[in-house]
Amino acid sequence: MIKRKKTKQIFVGNVPIGGNADIAVQSMCNTPTWDVEKTVNQIKELEAAGCEIIRVAVPDKKSADALKEIKQNISIPLIADIHFDYRLALAAIENGVDALRINPGNIGKEDFIRQVVEAARKKHIPIRIGVNSGSLEKEFSHLGKVDAMVASALKNVSILEKYDFDMIKISLKASDVLTTIEAYEKISEKTDYPLHVGITEAGTLKSGLIKSSIGIGALLLKGIGDTIRVSLTAPPKEEVFAAYELLKSLQLRHRGVNLISCPTCGRTKINLIELAHKVEEIVASVDKPLTIAVMGCPVNGPGEAKGADLGIAGGIGEGYIFKKGEIIKKVPEQQLLEEFKKELSSMI
């Protein structure tokens, strides 16, 4: 089991981040925020997929204005992502968001920063400092990239602390996996604020899953990370799916089915890829934490997957249903999925 670093706990709405809290799953909308209907629909879809916190971009006044109505129509906490403009931050707070992502160092005038911090404090709204390796302050350009990221985060932390504000969360994202891992390791040694972990600009679905899983996975294995976002150039619900797969693989969260399935090989006599995908569809809506196996052959399959609560092993023109390593039923291939569904229903 992974031993997590204990960080200070903050709350984004009703979701605790850090301390002993579960690692929270978040995502970001890719709808125009001012389009309330589209944005609310996407958030509801993400909620259904298990998203626990949602972030939206607030690049302009009409987006900030839309936050009020969005907030009224969703159940999960809402974070406003703001660059530079303190007026947008004030409007977002006024409109009921549960947290901000804004770097105080980018706001400009002291008086503007103070206004944002005071407004956030009054409503108990935490602020995420989101350092991105691609847009670091010039003052840190003499440092290596990792040290510059850490220095930038700490500078922003100190600005907030100057105003006695400590509802802080930090992220330090780079598109490079090694840089990201090293930056989070360093900041984790220097601060106890909770960390939002992710690889930025990780790429399209497959490459993005790979980079995010290596980077976020390596950090979680070290006990680092209080909330995660898997950034993908893909529909946001893929980000939520991936986040849970990642957390389940590391036994940090238990939600729905852990599917194990053979790679295909020359021994397989059935269409295993198709079978595994059909089983994946069937179990997608199951919330109960179960391990389900789809194996290519009845000889090794049930034994190798004896940890599985329920499994299918393919034979020639027929298949086997097994539980905890024991074959309980032999059925013709055409009835395999039906029988599997029956067994599954009886377990949930």
Next chain:
Amino acid sequence: MIKRKKTKQIFVGNVPIGGNADIAVQSMCNTPTWDVEKTVNQIKELEAAGCEIIRVAVPDKKSADALKEIKQNISIPLIADIHFDYRLALAAIENGVDALRINPGNIGKEDFIRQVVEAARKKHIPIRIGVNSGSLEKEFSHLGKVDAMVASALKNVSILEKYDFDMIKISLKASDVLTTIEAYEKISEKTDYPLHVGITEAGTLKSGLIKSSIGIGALLLKGIGDTIRVSLTAPPKEEVFAAYELLKSLQLRHRGVNLISCPTCGRTKINLIELAHKVEEIVASVDKPLTIAVMGCPVNGPGEAKGADLGIAGGIGEGYIFKKGEIIKKVPEQQLLEEFKKELSSMI
């Protein structure tokens, strides 16, 4: 940079494994091995994708017989995967395979083991001991899973060493990520033989990429692993693609393009997902190690991706081509991909 553990070097055909050698990418055919045409075609497709070593299942005599013709028609080293039957191992060696995967402890009689080892030694053919957590010897059932896997591997090593055979490679696969990581860490401390790393039965494409990337990634980050297979319930060329993405992310191999792309957000004015996928297709055949970026906005994009050799940033109805952070061209959206291709061609 990752500091790799230095292991003993062996050769699978002309591919070095261990020592200072590059981490070799391998996959496994899912065609029936006795179907020479299908198997050779699949291997050629995998070769083109970058596969460096290919394994085939040899469950019966007709598969063993097919190895000779397969071997004559492919360029990369061929590994025969054999369970139990020493006669199949002898036939595979006779038919020119470059390596075996067989656990000597499963062969049975001492005399049978001796015959296989002598034949392998004579042709300089290494043997991979492939321990699988689902099929461990009963004698180790009193141990925890990880210790049982390590004990099984060491027992098999000692059988081979008894016959003065040291062209050994070891794998210790489990479908559970944490178990796999711990098992490889332990065996790596106890032996200097090169390690073949992978997560077995990792699942369908997306889940499998996630589990494999966490597990293989965590081990490679610790310097463990001399050759990898990403096991997926998916076409084997996905395994090869994933292996390179994984190795490139960790800067352990450099092959083709490293694509970085924004997650979409409410700020994006173009269809970024589609654009990124089109760029991914265009660069798929590029061998030169380049970093290419596809960014959602012209304001932050070029700066955030200033490490990219070439990039596209989307605007409203138009796009920007940039190199190393500097915009070099503004073009209408419809011409964006054409201009990108031109710039790419001039670089390769």
